[in-house]
Amino acid sequence: MTYLAKPKLHHPRLPKNALGHTRRDYEGAVSTLCAGCGHDSISAAIVQACFELDLPPHRIAKLSGIGCSSKTPTYFLGNSHGFNSVHGRMPSVLTGANLANRELVYMGVSGDGDSASIGLGQFAHSIRRAVNMVYVVMNNGVYGLTKGQFSATADKGSKSKRGAVNTDAAIDLVGMALQLGASFVARSFSGDKAQLVPLIKAAILHRGAALIDVISPCVAFNNHEGSTKSFDYVRAHNEAVNRLDFMVERTPIAVDYAPGTAREVVQHDGSTLRLRKLHDDYDPGNRIAAMTFLQERAAAGEIVTGLLYVDPQAGDLHESLNTVDQPLNALGDAELVPGAAALEGINASLR
Amino acid sequence: MNPTDIGNPDYFHKVVDCQWACPSHTPVPEYIRLIAAGRYTDSYLVNWRSNVFPGVLGRTCDRPCEPACRRGRVEKEAVAICRLKRVAADFKDDVRARLPTAPKQKNGKRVACIGAGPASLTVARDLMPHGYRVVVYDQDPFAGGMIRTQIPRFRLPESVIDEEIGYVLDMGVETRFGTRIDSLKGILAEGYDAVFVGCGAPRGKDLEIPGRREAAARIHIGIDWLASVSFGHVSSIGKRVIVLGGGNTAMDCCRTARRLGGEDVKVIVRSGFEEMKASPWEKEDAIAEDIPILNYLVPKSISHHDGRLTGVWFEQVRAEYDAKSRRQLVPTGEPDRHFECDDVLVAIGQENAFPWIERDLGIEFDRWGLPVLDATTLQSIHPRVFFGGDAAFGPKNIIWAVAHGHEAAISIDRLCHGEDVRERPAPMVNLVSQKMGIHEWSYDNEISAEKRYRVHHAEKRVALKDVKLEVELGFDRKQAYLEAQRCLNCDVQTVFNAKLCIECDACVDICPMDCINFTRNGAEEDLRQRLIAPAVNLAQDLYVSGALKTGRVMAKDEDVCLHCGLCAERCPTGAWDMQKFRIDMTHAGPACRSRERSRALTTS
Numbered sequence: 012m013t014y015l016a017k018p019k020l021h022h023p024r025l026p027k028n029a030l031g032h033t034r035r036d037y038e039g040a041v042s043t044l045c046a047g048c049g050h051d052s053i054s055a056a057i058v059q060a061c062f063e064l065d066l067p068p069h070r071i072a073k074l075s076g077i078g079c080s081s082k083t084p085t086y087f088l089g090n091s092h093g094f095n096s097v098h099g100r101m102p103s104v105l106t107g108a109n110l111a112n113r114e115l116v117y118m119g120v121s122g123d124g125d126s127a128s129i130g131l132g133q134f135a136h137s138i139r140r141a142v143n144m145v146y147v148v149m150n151n152g153v154y155g156l157t158k159g160q161f162s163a164t165a166d167k168g169s170k171s172k173r174g175a176v177n178t179d180a181a182i183d184l185v186g187m188a189l190q191l192g193a194s195f196v197a198r199s200f201s202g203d204k205a206q207l208v209p210l211i212k213a214a215i216l217h218r219g220a221a222l223i224d225v226i227s228p229c230v231a232f233n234n235h236e237g238s239t240k241s242f243d244y245v246r247a248h249n250e251a252v253n254r255l256d257f258m259v260e261r262t263p264i265a266v267d268y269a270p271g272t273a274r275e276v277v278q279h280d281g282s283t284l285r286l287r288k289l290h291d292d293y294d295p296g297n298r299i300a301a302m303t304f305l306q307e308r309a310a311a312g313e314i315v316t317g318l319l320y321v322d323p324q325a326g327d328l329h330e331s332l333n334t335v336d337q338p339l340n341a342l343g344d345a346e347l348v349p350g351a352a353a354l355e356g357i358n359a360s361l362r
Numbered sequence: 363m364n365p366t367d368i369g370n371p372d373y374f375h376k377v378v379d380c381q382w383a384c385p386s387h388t389p390v391p392e393y394i395r396l397i398a399a400g401r402y403t404d405s406y407l408v409n410w411r412s413n414v415f416p417g418v419l420g421r422t423c424d425r426p427c428e429p430a431c432r433r434g435r436v437e438k439e440a441v442a443i444c445r446l447k448r449v450a451a452d453f454k455d456d457v458r459a460r461l462p463t464a465p466k467q468k469n470g471k472r473v474a475c476i477g478a479g480p481a482s483l484t485v486a487r488d489l490m491p492h493g494y495r496v497v498v499y500d501q502d503p504f505a506g507g508m509i510r511t512q513i514p515r516f517r518l519p520e521s522v523i524d525e526e527i528g529y530v531l532d533m534g535v536e537t538r539f540g541t542r543i544d545s546l547k548g549i550l551a552e553g554y555d556a557v558f559v560g561c562g563a564p565r566g567k568d569l570e571i572p573g574r575r576e577a578a579a580r581i582h583i584g585i586d587w588l589a590s591v592s593f594g595h596v597s598s599i600g601k602r603v604i605v606l607g608g609g610n611t612a613m614d615c616c617r618t619a620r621r622l623g624g625e626d627v628k629v630i631v632r633s634g635f636e637e638m639k640a641s642p643w644e645k646e647d648a649i650a651e652d653i654p655i656l657n658y659l660v661p662k663s664i665s666h667h668d669g670r671l672t673g674v675w676f677e678q679v680r681a682e683y684d685a686k687s688r689r690q691l692v693p694t695g696e697p698d699r700h701f702e703c704d705d706v707l708v709a710i711g712q713e714n715a716f717p718w719i720e721r722d723l724g725i726e727f728d729r730w731g732l733p734v735l736d737a738t739t740l741q742s743i744h745p746r747v748f749f750g751g752d753a754a755f756g757p758k759n760i761i762w763a764v765a766h767g768h769e770a771a772i773s774i775d776r777l778c779h780g781e782d783v784r785e786r787p788a789p790m791v792n793l794v795s796q797k798m799g800i801h802e803w804s805y806d807n808e809i810s811a812e813k814r815y816r817v818h819h820a821e822k823r824v825a826l827k828d829v830k831l832e833v834e835l836g837f838d839r840k841q842a843y844l845e846a847q848r849c850l851n852c853d854v855q856t857v858f859n860a861k862l863c864i865e866c867d868a869c870v871d872i873c874p875m876d877c878i879n880f881t882r883n884g885a886e887e888d889l890r891q892r893l894i895a896p897a898v899n900l901a902q903d904l905y906v907s908g909a910l911k912t913g914r915v916m917a918k919d920e921d922v923c924l925h926c927g928l929c930a931e932r933c934p935t936g937a938w939d940m941q942k943f944r945i946d947m948t949h950a951g952p953a954c955r956s957r958e959r960s961r962a963l964t965t966s
Contacts, residue, residue, distance in 0.1 A: 014801045018809035018874045018926055020436050022895045025876070035874075047866040047934025055871040202867060230866060230934040242864050246912060 016041045029065040037062045039089035043082070049201030049227030050080055050149045054087040056204050057118070057147070060211035061088060066116060072108055073118045076101040076130060079156055079229075080122030080149035088118075099130025102137035102146075106328070109142055112338035113329055116215055117144040124154055127163035127182045134184070138191040138220045143327040145214040146222045148184055149201075151229040152240040159232025170237030183309070185319060188222040189302050194325030195221035196301075198316045200245050201228065209255035210318060216282045219325035226314065239314075250308055252293040252317040253286045278323045286318060295321055363886050363915075365908040368857065371791045374943040376903060377920050378853045380443055383430035385765035387789075387947045388412040390427055390443055391853040395805060397449055398846035400839070403457055405450035410457070412947070413764050414484050414530070415509070417522040420448025421834065422513055424610075424641060424759040432850050435899075436875070436922050439814040441848045442837075449842040451522070457529075462491040464533045469493030471778045474554040476543055479507020480760045481560035481751030483530045484767025488950040489774065490533040497536040497554075499543055505531060507562055508752075509760065511589035512611065514618045515830040546719045546747070556746050556774040559719075559733075560763070563712040563752035569606065573664030577671035577706075581664070584615045584709030591618055591829065600704025602626040604674055606661055607709035608638035613645065615707040616653045621829040628701065629655045630674070632691060634681055647833070651822065660691060662698060664706070673702040712757045723747075732756060739773040739783045740766055748773055771950035779955050787948040787959070796854055796940045797930075803940055805854050807927040809874075810847040851925045855943045858916055860907040862937035865914070869929035869938055870894070875922045878929060883915045893919060 017038070025033045037058040042051050061071065068090035075081035077098035084093050092115070096104040105119045119137075126134045126148050137146070152165040159172055163182045170176055188196050195217040199207040207225065214221035226245050228234045234241045239248075253274075276284040276296075286295065294300055301320045308315045335342065368374060376382050380390040389408055396405035409416035423444050431440030471494050475482035478500035486496040504510055505527045509518070531537065543549060549557055566583035568574075574581060580600065584607065590596040603624040605616040608631035619627045629648065631638055635657045638645065645655065659676035666672055676699045679691040714731055721727075724744040726734040733742050733749050740748045750766030752758060773783045796804040818835045819825065825833045837845060869878050876895040883889070889904065890897040897904060897919035907916040930938040952958040 015808050015926070015928065015931075017872065017928065018924055019811060020809060020874060020924060022876045022922060023435065024895060024898075045934065046932045047864070047868045049866065051871050051932075052867045055867070202865060204867070228866070230864075234864070242866060243911070 028062055030067060032062065032068075034058060034062040036090070037068060037088055039084070039086045042086040044079060044086075045155075045231045047230035048079070049151060049225075049229070050083050051086065052201040052204065053147065053149055053207070053225050053227055054083045056201075056207040056211055058087050059204070059208045060215065063208070064212055064215060066215070070114070071116045071118060073120060074101050074105045074108065075120040076122075076125040078122040078125045078154075079151075080120060080227075081125055083149065084118075084120050099125050099128070099133055101125065102130065102133040102142070105144055106137055106140065106142050109144060109328070110332075110334065112340060113143070113334070114338050117142070118215075119144050119146045121146065121148050123148065123150045123152060123162040123164040123184075127184060131163075131182070135187065135191055138188050138193045138222065141192065141194065141219045141325065141327045141331065143218055143329070144220060145211065146220065147211075148222070148224045149227045150184070150224055150240070151227045151233055152238070153229050153233040155229045155232055159229070166239040169239045170235070172232050172235050174237075183305075184222065185224045186302065186305060188220075189298055189305075189320055192220075193222050193320070194219035194322040195318075196320040197222070197318045198224045198226070198314070200226050200249060200314075200316060202242055202246065203249075203316075206251065206254065206316065213255055213284050213318065213321075216278055216280060217321070217323075217325075218279050219322070219327045245314060248312060248314045250290075250313040250315050252290040252304075252315055252319065253288055253295065255284060255286055255318055276321055276323050279325075284318070284321070284323075289317070295319060298322075363883060363889060363904065363906045363917075365860075365915075366903070366905045368793075368905075371789055371945055373903065374793070374855050375945050377855060378943065378945075379430040379432050380427035381853070381945070383426045384412075385426065385762045386412050386768060387945070388427075389853065389944065389946070391849055391851050392944070393450060394441070394443070394446055394846045394849040395851070397446055398806070398843055402450050402453040403455045403460075406454040406457060407460060409447055409450060410461075410529075413761060414487055414767070415480060415526045415760065415764065416447050417451035417526050418509055418518060419760060420444060420446075420451050421518050421522070422509075423447070423761050426761070432852055432922070433848060436850075436924065437813075442814055442817070442845050445817050445834075445837055446842060446846055449837050452836050453839065453842075461529055462533070464490040465493050467493060468495055469778075471495070471555045472497065472553070473556045473558065473774055474499065474549050474552070475558045475560055476546075476549070477507055477559070477561035477751075477753070478502070478505035478537070478539065479560055479562050479751055479763060480509060481753070481763035481767045481770070482507075482558060483527060484764045485558045485560070485750070485771045485774070486535045487530045487533070488768060488771035490530075490535060492775065492951050494778075495536065497538060499538045499541060499549075501540070501542045503540040505537065505539065507560075508585075511592050512585050512614065514588065514591070514614050516617070516621065516825065516828070516833050517614070519830070519832050544718050546723060546725075550723070550746070554746070555778050556748065558770055558774065559747065559749045559753050560751045560767070561753050563714045563757045565713045565715045566708065567711040567713055569661060569708050569710060571661055571663050573666050576669060577664045577666040579669070580671040580704060581706045581708065584611045584707050585712060587707055588614055588618060591622070596622070598623045600624070602703040603628070603705045603707065604701055604703040605629045605707045605709060606674075607631065607711070608633055608640055608655075609709060609711070610640050610644050611712075612707075612709035613640045613648045615709050616648055617651055618829060619705070619707065620651050620653065620826050624705075627653050629653060630659050630661070630676065630701070631655065631657050632660045632679070634658060637681075637689070650819075651826065658691070659699065665700065671704065671706065673700050674706060675700050712752070714753060714756060716753075730756070736784065738769065738786060740770045741773055741783055745777070745783075768947065768949055772948070772954045775950035775954055779957075781956055785956060787954040787956075789948055790944075790946040790953075792944040793855070793857070793941045794944075796942050801931055803854075803927055804942075805851050806847065807851070807854075807925070807940070809850070809924050809926050810844070812844050812848055814848065815841050815845045853943050854925050854927070854940050856905070856918065856923060856925065856927075856929060857939050857941045858905065858907055858918070859937050859939070860910055860916065862935045863907075863910055863916065864935055864937075865910055865912055866934060868932040868934065872928045872932045874926065874928070875924055877919050877921070877923045879917045880910070880912075880914045881917060882913070883909070889917055890919075893917060895919065897921060
């Protein structure tokens with residue numbers, strides 16, 4: 012936490028993207044989270060990803076609920092649309108916004124409390140409806156704003172800062188998302204931007220519900236021995252299944268890889284994800300195998316990270332609802348008031 | 363890379379670019395903070411300790427600090443360091459009670475200083491408080507040397523010179539002014555323990571071209587003419603004046619000529635405008651006084667009629683560079699150009715001249731006529747004779763003369779105490795945390811967005827009428843405060859403690875300049891390229907930690923760090939801290955003597 016705003020001065024050779032913006036143009040107000048909070052690193056990763064994708068800031072909407080995590084949209088994308096909703100209700104508001112204007116990039120930002128406790132139902136339904144969004148969970152396993160009680164994602168047997176042992180089973184949002192049919196599921200770590208930034212970029216370009224569960228140590232209440240979400244623990248138990256090395260939009264990749272070491276995934280818009288395998292027998296295209304693998308590794312005490320599952324050709328809510336192609340605010344009177352004859356036709360079809 | 367050794371005083375000293383660039387290592391950020399705090403007297407004394415003539419230098423310094431200033435690398439212009447120094451001098455209270463005095467009990471050592479310029483006066487100031495008897499000789503009736511004779515009064519009022527020279531002479535320096543020294547042998551025969559030669563580079567170069575002799579009456583050597591104006595022997599000049607030469611002396615000549623009746627004054631230089639030796643701001647000031655600067659014109663002959671100067675012929679040239687990028691001026695082949703004039707001022711350089719030093723004393727001279735010296739100790743081949751200022755390595759400037767004075771005084775002090783002159787004293791170094799609270803530092807860490815302030819000038823109409831009227835008005839207190847706040851406080855260092863770091867990336871994310879990196883170690887060239895913002899300024903160091911828990915290292919590019927302290931504010935473990943680095947160069951006195959230093963260390 013800092014009282015001073017980040018100085019406007021920047022590195023004299025700070026690169027610009029295709030829109031002429033620097034990375035700094037994607038930042039927001041200065042963070043008021045605790046010094047060292049993992050969430051600030053995730054904010055920085057989102058800034059970097061949007062900068063690298065040349066996204067026009069005014070075409071992004073960021074929505075959040077309540078909690079430390081849900082404060083962060085103030086600290087990134089200061090020139091984008093934002094909506095700070097009620098506790099746990101971000102998915103509903105996001106779904107509504109997405110239905111009204113399908114042309115924006117939707118970034119849902121939530122935490123383990125917001126998504127795994129009060130908002131668990133909202134989380135589940137937005138995923139199973141395949142809302143086209145990036146759903147980022149900043150997962151620290153504690154309620155930081157109320158001084159560090161266990162949250163629903165805290166592992167059974169892990170210890171609080173005061174030594175209390177968690178006796179409840181943990182909710183695994185990644186496992187739930189896979190089971191509920193999310194078409195893009197990833198897990199990452201706030202302390203590893205090299206892994207996180209490409210994942211966010213891929214999730215933004217993905218059509219359908221994309222969940223990124225980011226383990227984000229709470230330096231104030233959950234970074235001690237006995238915690239399973241501390242910097243040290245995550246670094247010691249991190250099992251990355253793959254590295255998303257390249258994200259090249261609509262251009263073939265000319266780099267030679269030994270057969271079987273890299274896998275290319277072409278998404279619906281033609282963008283190509285290139286995954287460098289770190290794990291011989293991991294296949295991010297196989298949902299059931301992924302679920303099994305995650306269960307096995309979790310039982311062995313490992314935290315599996317990387318792009319865990321992707322269905323590159325997935326559809327989304329607009330497709331299943333057969334909505335109009337244009338955003339609602341772009342429809343004119345002719346489309347909105349089709350006339351008595353059209354109404355008669357609809358009524359007739361219901362008889 | 364190996365972890366950076368911040369225990370080496372040079373490491374953090376280099377980060378304070380201005381102080382490192384200053385020949386006498388003035389603690390610039392320290393005195394600028396004192397100005398911002400309104401503590402002008404304290405600021406003046408910080409200056410006075412290092413550079414002896416803050417009021418003079420605040421108006422006339424060549425400012426090696428300003429091109430070095432980090433602010434100039436993060437935005438358009440450097441902090442106006444030089445003019446802030448003048449602020450301290452302008453607004454200070456009476457400092458006399460706080461200056462050192464000479465003890466009544468002398469140490470029995472006698473030192474002669476030849477020439478009463480800045481180098482000699484620095485030697486006197488450094489030695490007097492330690493009981494030396496210092497005798498200063500000068501051919502002029504007043505002390506000051508080139509400060510008094512060559513710098514025009516409209517840039518440097520006499521009162522400022524008198525005041526600051528007075529601080530030195532009033533310590534009880536013996537003066538032999540108005541006497542020309544004809545023999546160093548004679549001086550040495552007087553039994554001095556050491557002789558310091560600080561007689562400057564007193565001979566202005568002349569121009570050997572046809573017509574020079576015939577029209578001699580209206581052709582003047584720049585520095586001699588400036589001295590004559592200074593002492594009131596000359597008070598007018600013709601309406602049309604040509605100044606030959608492109609250095610600061612040429613700028614002083616042309617601006618003085620404008621004030622003595624010159625209406626059509628031109629500066630004509632051989633080189634291109636950009637390569638001129640004059641400081642950019644002095645060129646600007648001359649141009650602002652309606653003095654055109656014409657370049658690539660080499661004087662060929664003087665035109666005259668009936669023994670009267672009528673003008674100067676010039677050959678037109680262009681610059682060509684050979685394979686070793688040495689410049690040559692090649693004639694363009696275009697017809698020569700003629701400029702009419704009533705007077706010519708020749709300011710094409712200065713030379714050293716030591717006709718009064720006998721060649722059989724054991725002092726050797728090189729082929730440029732300069733004494734053979736040890737570059738650090740300034741000792742000549744004759745162990746009791748030292749040189750400094752322009753007399754040592756040819757014409758430089760006041761701040762170099764002061765720096766030489768300090769070094770020579772150390773050499774003399776050690777010589778007089780039977781110690782090896784070549785062994786030099788270490789500086790006094792101190793590094794202290796500036797943390798006052800969670801978000802509170804003992805310095806203003808908010809980065810000011812102000813652009814560099816311009817010093818107001820007297821109205822041209824009035825200024826050009828009076829050669830003694832100071833042109834620059836100096837900053838007022840408010841401007842001084844705002845300009846002072848532009849300083850980045852580079853002496854408040856980012857100090858990293860690898861043992862405390864948990865690699866949370868908070869500092870990387872908050873750093874506005876992308877200085878901080880956590881990455882795998884490598885050779886310096888490799889590491890420099892791999893940083894978030896590649897470190898291409900090789901003059902600036904990388905600050906590298908030992909291995910962290912993940913095996914990576916912290917690597918910080920010092921180049922454009924704002925010293926805003928946000929890394930330290932964001933650090934959850936205090937691995938980053940902002941610590942003020944103070945480095946005081948050791949001057950002559952007990953602290954520069956090895957035996958007394960080691961005694962002090964063993965008893966403390």
